[in-house]
Amino acid sequence: xxxxxxxxxxxxxxxxxxxxLSGVExxxxxxxxxxxxxxxxxxxxxxxxxLATLLRPHAGTVRVLGSxxxxxxxxxxxxxxxxxxxxxxxxxxxxxxxxxxxARLHGVAEDRVRELLxxxxxxxxxxxxxxxxxxxxxxxxxxxxxxxxEPELLLLDEPYANLDPAAIELLAPLIGxxxxxxxxxxxxxxxxxxxxxxxxxxxxxGRPALLAQAGTLxxxxxxxxxx
Amino acid sequence: xxxxxxxxPAAPAAGRERPAATxxxxxxxxxxxxxxxxxxxxxxxxSVPAMSLFALSTYVVFHFALNRGSxxxxxxxxILWVTLLFAAILGVxxxxxxxxxxxxxxxxxxxxxxxxxxxLAKVLTLLAYLLVLELIAVPAFSILLLxxxxxxxLPGLIATLALADLGIAVIGTLVAALAVxxxxxxxxxxxxxxxxxxxxxxxxxxxxxxxxxxxHRGEPAARWLATLAVYDLLFGLIAYALFxxxxxx
Numbered sequence: 241x242x243x244x245x246x247x248x249x250x251x252x253x254x255x256x257x258x259x260x261l262s263g264v265e266x267x268x269x270x271x272x273x274x275x276x277x278x279x280x281x282x283x284x285x286x287x288x289x290x291l292a293t294l295l296r297p298h299a300g301t302v303r304v305l306g307s308x309x310x311x312x313x314x315x316x317x318x319x320x321x322x323x324x325x326x327x328x329x330x331x332x333x334x335x336x337x338x339x340x341x342x343a344r345l346h347g348v349a350e351d352r353v354r355e356l357l358x359x360x361x362x363x364x365x366x367x368x369x370x371x372x373x374x375x376x377x378x379x380x381x382x383x384x385x386x387x388x389x390e391p392e393l394l395l396l397d398e399p400y401a402n403l404d405p406a407a408i409e410l411l412a413p414l415i416g417x418x419x420x421x422x423x424x425x426x427x428x429x430x431x432x433x434x435x436x437x438x439x440x441x442x443x444x445x446g447r448p449a450l451l452a453q454a455g456t457l458x459x460x461x462x463x464x465x466x467x
Numbered sequence: 468x469x470x471x472x473x474x475x476p477a478a479p480a481a482g483r484e485r486p487a488a489t490x491x492x493x494x495x496x497x498x499x500x501x502x503x504x505x506x507x508x509x510x511x512x513x514s515v516p517a518m519s520l521f522a523l524s525t526y527v528v529f530h531f532a533l534n535r536g537s538x539x540x541x542x543x544x545x546i547l548w549v550t551l552l553f554a555a556i557l558g559v560x561x562x563x564x565x566x567x568x569x570x571x572x573x574x575x576x577x578x579x580x581x582x583x584x585x586x587l588a589k590v591l592t593l594l595a596y597l598l599v600l601e602l603i604a605v606p607a608f609s610i611l612l613l614x615x616x617x618x619x620x621l622p623g624l625i626a627t628l629a630l631a632d633l634g635i636a637v638i639g640t641l642v643a644a645l646a647v648x649x650x651x652x653x654x655x656x657x658x659x660x661x662x663x664x665x666x667x668x669x670x671x672x673x674x675x676x677x678x679x680x681x682x683h684r685g686e687p688a689a690r691w692l693a694t695l696a697v698y699d700l701l702f703g704l705i706a707y708a709l710f711x712x713x714x715x716x
Binding site: 327337345 | 569574
């Protein structure tokens, strides 16, 4: 039997007294895609940050790539790629310098930086400070950063925000359904999100409101979550 | 997968059933972090120019406010060290700001690296800032406030500066890491740092005092240099033990 890439049971996470995640359960097989839907403040970003080891679960069990969190978080780091609301890049450094910095932290060879700059079509602007690039370009660099070390699990928080259709197509081999990674993706786009999904989790006020195979759902079922 | 450069086993091996994740080697990580810190400072010029200008302005103010030709002995040592200390606090306050505001913390925490590398890189960064500050501030202090040339006092002064800077850098990094994720970081940093810096100011000023007596220049007081060294060691160990916890959620 295959070990799930992500296994969550009874997850609770609080900010102060406020419970932002409560009773979340899910299991995701390797190579599959989980899309998380839910209105703003539903706990999607918090769930991703817990899976990325950036936040500790306050109750319940969380296993990522076979390792229990937070006890074995050291075994998970370096095996996940994370795209969040912030690009996790330094504005004063160039795209190349930022990627080179992360490549060194992950022990990745320099060639990979050049290869990725080319793949996200930023070779020509690679030596300009990030603060001079458009938000869409910065998002492309953020995606390159997230996949630099060829992670087994991608945690993507609205990764297509700020991107035009051409850029979305450009990034498909890196973070799209064809990338070959296990993916957990947050989305607000019912039809677009369902397209690449194998499993769907719907959150409402931090609690699971929907957990189903994507094939059994229509966009209207997702829209219902937002009402 | 792209070649991982020098890697070592990740963390505690006991009882692990899965293959060990690999951790990026320590010194290349420190090098990458330090390089990034210095590049960001070179581009933004947010810390070192502010620290240096503050020190220069303070010496100018003392020069006119004291209304005397020169100072020496304990008064000179006090002015030198209090000014350097307050200038250093400006750098301490900015030390983690880019990381906190631009997501650098998260980027670092997601990497398979020993977190002590960040502590060491930040200490080295602050030491570099202090070195530049003192290259500007000490000659200015000598010209504006010290009657006699500072040249003969330099060997002893350099030893004192090195020991005091190390303590300021270690404590400053620890305090900055603690304060940066709070809403009142600009206030909390100095409030936490100042009491911890007091023994450094006392030790450094007492060690410097005999060097700044024009009539018969002495050696820095060995007792106070030893005190500084012990304080550095103590806070080095505390920082090493605590730093990981400061980065945790």
